[in-house]
Amino acid sequence: MTRDLSPIDNAKFAAARRAADLVQDGMRVGLGTGSTAAWMVRRLGERVQNEGLRVKGVPTSIRTAQLAREVGIEVVSLDQAGWLDLTIDGADEFDSELSLIKGGGGAHLLEKIVATASDQMIVIADAGKEVETLGAFPLPVEVIPFGWQTTRTLIQEVLDTMDVLGTSAMLRMNGEAPFVTDEGNHVLDLHLQRIGNARQLALVLNQVPGVVENGLFIDICDKVVIGHGDGRVELRDINAGTTEVGELISGGENLFSDLADER
Numbered sequence: 001m002t003r004d005l006s007p008i009d010n011a012k013f014a015a016a017r018r019a020a021d022l023v024q025d026g027m028r029v030g031l032g033t034g035s036t037a038a039w040m041v042r043r044l045g046e047r048v049q050n051e052g053l054r055v056k057g058v059p060t061s062i063r064t065a066q067l068a069r070e071v072g073i074e075v076v077s078l079d080q081a082g083w084l085d086l087t088i089d090g091a092d093e094f095d096s097e098l099s100l101i102k103g104g105g106g107a108h109l110l111e112k113i114v115a116t117a118s119d120q121m122i123v124i125a126d127a128g129k130e131v132e133t134l135g136a137f138p139l140p141v142e143v144i145p146f147g148w149q150t151t152r153t154l155i156q157e158v159l160d161t162m163d164v165l166g167t168s169a170m171l172r173m174n175g176e177a178p179f180v181t182d183e184g185n186h187v188l189d190l191h192l193q194r195i196g197n198a199r200q201l202a203l204v205l206n207q208v209p210g211v212v213e214n215g216l217f218i219d220i221c222d223k224v225v226i227g228h229g230d231g232r233v234e235l236r237d238i239n240a241g242t243t244e245v246g247e248l249i250s251g252g253e254n255l256f257s258d259l260a261d262e263r
């Protein structure tokens, strides 16, 4: 069954497909989480099936692990892989230095560990995720359930001293109950509107007792593949200072019609 993709899904598909095609035989690859990453995992599975591509995948969530196995990718743990050649993952926001906000899907703890243990991180995103200054997307902070309200108060005290516009910290919910991450923790979403000094905020947040990890990725990402609604993709390399514009990519609706709602 096929259905038309929205421009955003088409953009995500195009970016994901371009990035999956950068994976080379024999690579150990970190597999991100979210709807864009899911397109990428599907495409990688297709290459494994059709081209005999040999890859070992390290998933960043239970749902990505499940999908990777379903599409025929060999799944290994980070400790089994040791170090990774490449991680490909989505993001909620990225700026011109490729600083990111991640964790909209609540997987940023494992995503940060896996990306940091990789020679290269490529972010895949639709063009709407690019921002001048990070912060319009609420910043996810994973906290342990014990004393989470105290942790929230401490975070708010820290935010009062930082260059941000808002300071509210909301417990993420899953229906009536608090959202629980794969690691058994909760997530506080910080509504900051504008983060003046993301590097400093990332360091300071992780010093609050009870905080496990925040969703700011600074100096971790090397490249971004930006997808547009019409299937155009741009590959931007922050170290080389280059932008390549690729051929139009289409066909997502035929291949992966069930994925558009995944996060």
Ligand SMILES: O=C(CO)[C@H](O)[C@H](O)COP(=O)(O)O
Binding pocket: 032, 033, 034, 035, 036, 037, 089, 090, 091, 092, 101, 102, 103, 104, 105, 106, 107, 108, 111, 262, 263
């Ligand atoms: O960080 C993430 C999950 O923790 C995702 O990569 C981020 O939320 C983007 O998701 P999507 O590709 O569905 O827009």
